[in-house]
Amino acid sequence: MSIRRAFDYPLYLLVRIIIAVVQAVRIETCVSACRALAWLMFDVVKLRRQLVDENLAQAFPEKSLAERNEIGRGMWVHLLTMVCEIAHAPRKIHSTNWRKYIKLQRGREFVGSLLLARPRVLVTAHFGNFEVAGLMSGMLGISTFTVTRTLDNPYLDEFVLRFRELNWQFILPKNGSANQADTVLKNKGALALLGDQHAGPKGCWVDFFGRPASCHKALALFTLLSDAPMILLYCKRRDKPLHFELGLADIADPQALPKDCTDVKRLTQWYNRVLEDEIRKAPDQYWWLHRRWRDPPQRARAKASLRDAATPTERRDAA
Template sequence: MNRTKLIIDYAAYVAVRTVVCIIQAAPLTTCQAWSRRLGWLFWHVLKLRRATVEENLRTAFPEKSPAEHEAIALAMWEHLLLMVCEIAHAPRKINRTNWRTHLSMPQMPLMVRRLLDRRPVVIISGHLGNFEMGGYLLGLHGFPTHTIARTLDNGYLDRWINEFREATGQYILPKHGSSQQIEELLKSGGTLVLLGDQHAGEAACWVDFFGRPASTHKAVALFTLSGNAPTATGCVFRKGKPMHFEMRVAELVDPADADFQLGSIPLLTQWYTRRLEDLIRVAPGQYWWLHRRWREQKNNGRQRRDRRRGKDQLRSAA
């Protein structure tokens, strides 16, 4: 690595740390007010990724008016900025003695039983709610998790962010070259947390998401099936004011159950994608509409056949 890049990376790291220090010094009510103002600026003035957001909202909610789409977009920007503030405040605000003030878990008995079991668990979430707080809060309760993430180009920022994640037991596996580690994790009965709403390119499993085909990683379902792991879909919603969350489970399935009918990658992928869609509909303003979830599928005969086969399996299981 050349000296110039090191200097630029370190300067960026110092700048980010300075912004975080300012955020930590401000009350959460102030953070929320500024998040709302900056969100308005990003949408109306800077128009950051506005075309993508508008297209995504028209796809997901064709029945809603342009004014309703705009309200969701403004709520999304406020949410994203406030999410950063909550992450900055979390280590100082939430601990093992006061977590009940900040978190509700309606399905706590169900999840605790699964997490205490010796079998592996796969938790599938998406870019919904404050997903960074999910692993942090589970770790705070004594349930370490592993998740897959791309290593940042800026090594200083990468180490610092991972220190936050690992503070309570959320460990990061590299996006590439971690298959052996994941296999060992599942064999040892560990917990794997994954984001299930990322575009996976053409050689992927194409399933319906809000009624439109979306490229989805096959590996997410493969981990469940190969590891025979109970799998839950869920998220961490913000409820009301900042730093107040609800950890919600949409549904849990177990490949070991006699009535398990999701024994293929297309079936399982469509199942968790639908559950994520259900969660997004609960709080659309807390979803990342700015990323390109839907992209045009190339005219590939093999992929069309795979998609038809997956639809046939879904109809048979229905």
């Protein structure tokens, strides 16, 4: 047994103890502690500080350093609060009281799109509390199949899996689940994915916050090949913890695709643009410590250079 595996169970026990303490404390008290820990992480320990600073500088060049630091510090408050909300949500939010905590934005259109008698591809990002979004889908009577990465720690993976599958949310492993995903869509199911995962040098490179970002081609292919509307969702915190706005950002229906969404590249660029627009409304609720942007291969860099050198008219014609 490797040294790493020897620490898996003690780490799992530590996490369970922390979760138990969080659940025993009022959520408002948890948030006060989160603010103090966020200051420690961002200003003292400076955990992933260089990466966060670089990402924010690239995404918001128009903002001052103080404004970007406020977003970075707020991101840590958000991440820590998100953990507390995940611990409290199953005990606080139920099928009989969810309206007290959740505000549906474009509610009729949102629920109607999820209840279509067709395959559906639900896309969100590392933005807001996407784990609560999964919990809420079950409360709304919508069974989803979520593609996610298996955690390295098997005990933590099983613990997180139990939470995610509380309300008709089924988990498909990110690696090796292509056939299962196809089966879900063939059976007119709902497939849920994060749209801002780095896909490596062979991914589909599109613009995201003004920089090339690699995206998985599968998201667009699921929609284009399976007659599955791509439904872009978000679940962001409102004015206090455990209170969210759950809404429909946009939808691309393959039966009536706009001109800028007719192939993999264009559809991928479209959903990244929609996600970016939502993130800009609450930038402190995005994972800026996430390594979303990495060096593109030479061919992608060359295309980006040509695009940057083109006039606005040429860019529009190329699109």
